[in-house]
Amino acid sequence: MEYTREQLIEIVSGQMPAKRWKHVEGVMETAVILAERFGGDKEKADLAALLHDLAKFWPVERQEAMIRDNGLNPELLEHDKQLMHAEIGAFVAQRDYGIEDPEVLDAVRYHTSGRVGMTKLDKIVCLADYIEPGREFPGVERIRDLAEHSLEEALVAGFDSTISFLLEKGKVIFPLTVLSRNGLIQEIKGSKQ
Template structure:
């Protein structure tokens, strides 16, 4: 069954508190702006942003079960529970809501961690999640300013902010985030093979 955008909005907004839905709306708006600014497909950006937090408010046990029962990335189970919803959201978007576009699914899957070789859409959704209008954390204005000029520089600043926060709190850092950051630095220096 194919779902309309309106049906997906109803489904997703019904699975989270109103405050979180406002965040999702901000990510959708920011993703479309970034897609238009940097030459990506705004329809795909909007769809990935709409679905990016689909599983965010599911009980952790349910998210863990989806990962275990469906052979998804087991490494996620060893890190902060905030990492689970992206992988679960991508899986559920495909299985239950018929999203077949691998680019959209990857943008959902990697919006929290990033990855090596991020696509333009991956970068847009990840960055939109950092800079949507409702976000307020130290350094967000700098990231918003960088986002006017460079997806990569803005994302590096975003990852730096996340990593610094996790270091300060003595929390583990998901290795893919460090690898994604390093890859973006290489990309900005033209060191990609």
């Protein structure tokens, strides 16, 4: 069954508190702006942003069971629980809501960790999640300024912020986040040669 955008909004917003839905709306709006700015697909950006936190407020036990029972990335079980919802969201969007576009599904799947070789859509959704208007954390304005001219530089600053925060808290860093950051730095270096 195919769902309309309005039906997906109803489904997704019904699975989270109103404050988080406001965040999702901010990510949707920001993703479309970034797609316009950097030549991305606005419809795909909007859809991936709409779905990105689909499973965010599911109980941790349900998320862990989803990963185990559906052959999803088991490495996520060993890291911060905040990472699981992205993989689960992509899985559920495909299984339950008929989203077949691999670009959209990957943008949902990698919006928290990034990945090596991020697509333009991956970058747009990941960055929109960092800088949507409701986000307030030290350094967000600098990331927003960088996002005026470079997806890659803004994302490196975002990953730096996340990694610094995790280091300060003495938490384990998901290896893919570090690899994503390093891949973006290589990409920036390559484009300046």
